Amino acid sequence: xxxxxxxxxxxxxxxxxxxxxxxxxxxxxxxxxxxxxxxxxxxxxxxxxxxxxxxxxxxxxxxxxxxxxxxxxxxxxxxxxxxxxxxxxxxxxxxxxxxxxxxxxxxxxxxxxxxxxxxxxxxxxxxxxxxxxxxxxxxxxxxxxxxxxxxxxxxxxxxxxxxxxxxxxxxxxxxxxxxxxxxxxxxxxxxxxxxxxxxxxxxxxxxxxxxxxxxxxxxxxxxxxxxxxxxxxxxxxxxxxxxxxxxxxxxxxxxxxxxxxxxxxxxxxxxxxxxxxxxxxxxxxxxxxxxxxxxxxxxxxxxxxxxxxxxxxxxxxxxxxxxxxxxxxxxxxxxxxxxxxxxxxxxxxxxxxxxxxxxxxxxxxxxxxxxxxxxxxxxxxxxxxxxxxxxxxxxxxxxxxxxxxxxxxxxxxxxxxxxxxxxxxxxxxxxxxxxxxxxxxxxxxxxxxxxxxxxxxxx
Amino acid sequence: xxxxxxxxxxxxxxxxxxxxxxxxxxxxxxxxxxxxxxxxxxxxxxxxxxxxxxxxxxxxxxxxxxxxxxxxxxxxxxxxxxxxxxxxxxxxxxxxxxxxxxxxxxxxxxxxxxxxxxxxxxxxxxxxxxxxxxxxxxxxxxxxxxxxxxxxxxxxxxxxxxxxxxxxxxxxxxxxxxxxxxxxxxxxxxxxxxxxxxxxxxxxxxxxxxxxxxxxxxxxxxxxxxxxxxxxxxxxxxxxxxxxxxxxxxxxxxxxxxxxxxxxxxxxxxxxxxxxxxxxxx
Numbered sequence: 001x002x003x004x005x006x007x008x009x010x011x012x013x014x015x016x017x018x019x020x021x022x023x024x025x026x027x028x029x030x031x032x033x034x035x036x037x038x039x040x041x042x043x044x045x046x047x048x049x050x051x052x053x054x055x056x057x058x059x060x061x062x063x064x065x066x067x068x069x070x071x072x073x074x075x076x077x078x079x080x081x082x083x084x085x086x087x088x089x090x091x092x093x094x095x096x097x098x099x100x101x102x103x104x105x106x107x108x109x110x111x112x113x114x115x116x117x118x119x120x121x122x123x124x125x126x127x128x129x130x131x132x133x134x135x136x137x138x139x140x141x142x143x144x145x146x147x148x149x150x151x152x153x154x155x156x157x158x159x160x161x162x163x164x165x166x167x168x169x170x171x172x173x174x175x176x177x178x179x180x181x182x183x184x185x186x187x188x189x190x191x192x193x194x195x196x197x198x199x200x201x202x203x204x205x206x207x208x209x210x211x212x213x214x215x216x217x218x219x220x221x222x223x224x225x226x227x228x229x230x231x232x233x234x235x236x237x238x239x240x241x242x243x244x245x246x247x248x249x250x251x252x253x254x255x256x257x258x259x260x261x262x263x264x265x266x267x268x269x270x271x272x273x274x275x276x277x278x279x280x281x282x283x284x285x286x287x288x289x290x291x292x293x294x295x296x297x298x299x300x301x302x303x304x305x306x307x308x309x310x311x312x313x314x315x316x317x318x319x320x321x322x323x324x325x326x327x328x329x330x331x332x333x334x335x336x337x338x339x340x341x342x343x344x345x346x347x348x349x350x351x352x353x354x355x356x357x358x359x360x361x362x363x364x365x366x367x368x369x370x371x372x373x374x375x376x377x378x379x380x381x382x383x384x385x386x387x388x389x390x391x392x393x394x395x396x397x398x399x400x401x402x403x404x405x406x407x408x409x410x411x412x413x414x415x416x417x418x419x420x421x422x423x424x425x426x427x428x429x430x431x432x433x434x435x436x437x438x439x440x441x442x443x444x445x446x447x448x449x450x451x452x453x454x455x456x457x458x459x
Numbered sequence: 460x461x462x463x464x465x466x467x468x469x470x471x472x473x474x475x476x477x478x479x480x481x482x483x484x485x486x487x488x489x490x491x492x493x494x495x496x497x498x499x500x501x502x503x504x505x506x507x508x509x510x511x512x513x514x515x516x517x518x519x520x521x522x523x524x525x526x527x528x529x530x531x532x533x534x535x536x537x538x539x540x541x542x543x544x545x546x547x548x549x550x551x552x553x554x555x556x557x558x559x560x561x562x563x564x565x566x567x568x569x570x571x572x573x574x575x576x577x578x579x580x581x582x583x584x585x586x587x588x589x590x591x592x593x594x595x596x597x598x599x600x601x602x603x604x605x606x607x608x609x610x611x612x613x614x615x616x617x618x619x620x621x622x623x624x625x626x627x628x629x630x631x632x633x634x635x636x637x638x639x640x641x642x643x644x645x646x647x648x649x650x651x652x653x654x655x656x657x658x659x660x661x662x663x664x665x666x667x668x669x670x671x672x673x674x675x676x677x678x679x680x681x682x683x684x685x686x687x688x689x690x691x692x693x694x695x696x697x698x699x700x701x702x703x704x705x706x707x708x709x710x711x712x713x714x715x716x717x718x719x720x721x722x723x724x725x726x727x728x729x730x731x732x733x734x735x736x737x738x739x740x741x
Contacts, residue, residue, distance in 0.1 A: 019699055019704075020705075023699055026692045026699065027693075037682035037685045044643040180676075229582045233582060235582065236583065260585035260586055261672070263675065272674055272675045285499060297714070385675050387675030391679065396668070399668075402660060406656065410657060411653075
């Protein structure tokens, strides 16, 4: 009964150790990842959903296409890749480990035949002298040799960078370390956002999951400002923030500047400049021509308000003092745009200190309501991304391992040299784990130098 | 002397160099190959000066930043890195004929940049005001350029391998005698990707580091990020193909070409067709 079970396990293990599975997984991941770059991820915009129709929406939802990088099948592929690279590493590592820790120090005939780089030098020096010469040569020109004597034959073995054979496993390990970092981040960290009005404070933020999170301290937005270049392109978005504990500003965290590319971190939570908006409020009253039926109206910096007659009003610009623009007049004024129910629209100025002008305007333009401006205040709000990710350090460690591993995997090679002295001839053999062409040149030059070295001492 | 004039000279030099490489390929006149290479080196030198000059010009305008901030500047830089990587390959291996398959990429970039894109120097938008910009863009584009060279070599590989299969009798006469042996082409392909892959890895990591610093998320599956990972997967597959049975040779060459196509989509396609966090590259 145990044999078929073992066979199944065996073939499963072989499947996971196979490089063909690696190729399949890498190419599948590459192709499947395209889906999420074409279909918007997260909560798609209504306009997009309207273009694809309800049938596709429910299909995409069922398949998890709107959050595909967290869907079970994508995660499964990543797990399979992880299992595959662990299995491959476990299968091949013992052999590599043996090459590193138990090097073949004697060049037998079989080994010699398997080497592409072999050279023979005739030499009749005294064996003791020759041994010293070759040891010294290898020490200075290559690496310190191990000398073995078997039945009157002298063997030398020297190697460089044996450990670089491990670099591939380093890269595989680094991928796993990065995954662990990502896992730690998703388990113990959070991502959220918060909007703060100028002059106001918050102590809770909204998480992406929709839940609220208590920061444990208070954050106050002192000011938000935006600067532009002369061509109108944005130059800087800046929030001035103060961290408060028990109602008191924390030293070093009062009036802290947060701009794009320069966040603020307090107690492991980081605040990033992300968006901004206008939360200004402007007050108006609308009355009949005779001043009866007053209605208060509030218009936001980026919103509109309904007038009693059904038309809508939005604010174009406002000023606390009209004097510089209209000599003879004074006080606050607002330039508004009215969209009437019949589809027409008009723009005019509404004053705070000159009600007679407001009435005159209304009389000249039909019977519509009279608008009076009561003044307003410019208020900006800032939008901050909030994040805490204790896994980031692990991810960076993984990235560091990966860079080191990739570099050594490509650019370093395990080079081995064997020398055998037998019957007055010196045989040199060499092998490299990578970059055979470069090693061949290095080997030839090494043999050339050894030749001249031995001949020189001979005379 | 303005950077704009120097960029025009560069474009012209790459055109001449490419044509000379073509004639060299057809006529097998050795001296033409050397001339084409010298013109390419001249163009590279002019372009190096032009990029430095444009950098200085931005400071003179009071909006000083490295010339890597918009599509025009990145295409110019891409073209520069392609010729740079090719020049390094030429110094080391001296296979002149590869130029006929690499210089077209560099010329295409320069011609498009000079004729079709907005060449004005613009101030940096807030999102790009960081030192990470330099590290991230330089590593990515050096990687892309190595992949461009690998793609050119892979095309040569497929042409040569295809012809050798169909008619090995004629192989003495045609243009193909100029091509290095397929074994060498395969090796050069691998060597180019060996340069490109660590650079792309670094490019993705510096991008992640920057994203984490600026947005608090090192990875957000933004289309640009995802496509860079797709490119990484394809070249990772290429590297494993070399030690996998049935994947050596032609299939590996195809992977290299597909990898470069994905690279180009990651670089241009994402900005032109998809929306995301890298929209300043438009």
